Amino acid sequence: MQQFFLDISLNEDQTVPLSDVVARQLTRVLRYRGGESIRLVDAEGTAFLCTVHLRGKFVEAVVGPELDETREVQAPLILALARIKRDKWEWALQKTCELGVTAIVPLETTRVNEPPATPHRIVRDERILREAAEQSERHRIPILERPRRLEDMLQSSVVECPASCGDLKRDVLQGDVQRIVLAERHEGTSRLREVLEGLDQTRPVILFVGPEGGFTEGEFQAMQEAGVAFASLGSRILRAETAAVFAVGTVAQWMGER
Ligand code: SAH
Numbered sequence: 101m102q103q104f105f106l107d108i109s110l111n112e113d114q115t116v117p118l119s120d121v122v123a124r125q126l127t128r129v130l131r132y133r134g135g136e137s138i139r140l141v142d143a144e145g146t147a148f149l150c151t152v153h154l155r156g157k158f159v160e161a162v163v164g165p166e167l168d169e170t171r172e173v174q175a176p177l178i179l180a181l182a183r184i185k186r187d188k189w190e191w192a193l194q195k196t197c198e199l200g201v202t203a204i205v206p207l208e209t210t211r212v213n214e215p216p217a218t219p220h221r222i223v224r225d226e227r228i229l230r231e232a233a234e235q236s237e238r239h240r241i242p243i244l245e246r247p248r249r250l251e252d253m254l255q256s257s258v259v260e261c262p263a264s265c266g267d268l269k270r271d272v273l274q275g276d277v278q279r280i281v282l283a284e285r286h287e288g289t290s291r292l293r294e295v296l297e298g299l300d301q302t303r304p305v306i307l308f309v310g311p312e313g314g315f316t317e318g319e320f321q322a323m324q325e326a327g328v329a330f331a332s333l334g335s336r337i338l339r340a341e342t343a344a345v346f347a348v349g350t351v352a353q354w355m356g357e358r
Contacts, residue, residue: 102130103139103147103234105241110142114163115153123159126152132159139167145239147171171239173200174358176304178277179348180205180253182311183214184340186221190228192341197232197242199345200352204229205306206247211313216247250308250319254326279328280351281308282343283320292331292347296354299329305351309344 104122118126126132134154140161141147147169150161179196183189183206193204206217217225225244233241278299283289299305308315308328315323324330333346 101137101139101237102126103141103237105141105230105234107143109144110140110146110148110163112148112163112165116140116150116161116163118152118159118161123157126159127154137164139237141239145172147237147239170357171237172358173202173352173355175302175355176202177348177351177355178203178205178304178306179344180207180248180250180306180308181344182207182209182309182340183212183217183247184311185214188339188341189214190225192344193225193228193242193244194232195341195345196348197229197238198236199349200238200357201242201348202240203243203245205245205253207253207308208247208249209311209319210316211311213311213313250315251322253306253308254322254328277304277306279306279308279323279326280331280347281315281320281323281328282310282333282347283330284314284332284337284343286320286330286332289330289332292333292350293354295329295331296351301355305355307344307347307351309340309347312340 104118106116108116110116126138132152132154134152136152138150138152138161139147140150140163147167149164149167151164153160153162177200179201181192181204184192196204222244229242229244280292280295282292308323333343338346
């Protein structure tokens with residue numbers, strides 16, 4: 101079913117006008133004629149089953165019952181992914197959104213070769229996240245954080261985020277966060293699933309994934325000194341975007357939903 105996010109609160113039986121962009125998609129692209137069901141998710145992250153009504157060139161939705169479903173992971177799951185090549189980056193955003201990521205931090209590391217993202221790119225990234233969240237019928241759009249340097253993230257795990265993610269900010273501020281680096285070629289590193297066995301499913305997790313060239317030895321050492329847990333995804337060397345998707349999927353499934 102088609103889903104759209106609205107930045108207002110909804111109540112059952114209310115009639116809400118839909119934006120031009122949504123109206124155009126429903127009537128021109130999907131050829132809705134009125135009477136169809138759609139999902140609307142409001143500013144509180146509550147999903148409602150709604151019915152589309154056409155009023156001349158305006159499109160409205162009549163809000164129906166609240167949907168009793170769980171779609172979000174039970175604790176914040178943050179992916180700190182090195183800024184990899186543009187097409188791979190966009191792919192990773194889309195897939196990790198489908199898998200349940202809460203926030204993505206573009207990570208600056210020694211071997212990152214990409215130029216900084218332009219404002220136009222950031223808008224595009226946010227659109228990718230919104231569309232993936234709608235497509236996968238999530239209740240929240242993942243937050244795209246500002247780029248952070250690895251060393252800064254090791255000093256303080258505080259992830260900056262807008263007011264809408266108050267819980268996330270509070271949790272992370274409490275220093276409650278569990279940090280894991282995905283490390284290839286590290287003899288004796290435990291598999292991610294074994295590392296998770298020792299962690300708490302109700303506390304936030306940050307996953308660090310390196311760029312195409314990997315993390316440097318110095319960066320691994322700094323992470324070790326900062327108490328970050330090391331985890332392996334197996335003996336094969338994966339592309340950064342594959343590692344990000346695999347790790348987010350594994351952690352999201354382990355955490356479960358609320
Ligand atoms: N160029 C590096 C590989 C980098 S892969 C080399 O050849 O050694 C990019 C990132 O994906 C890594 O920094 C790591 O975070 C993650 N990654 C890739 N394969 C992995 C594996 N088998 N286990 C854990 N992490 C992996």
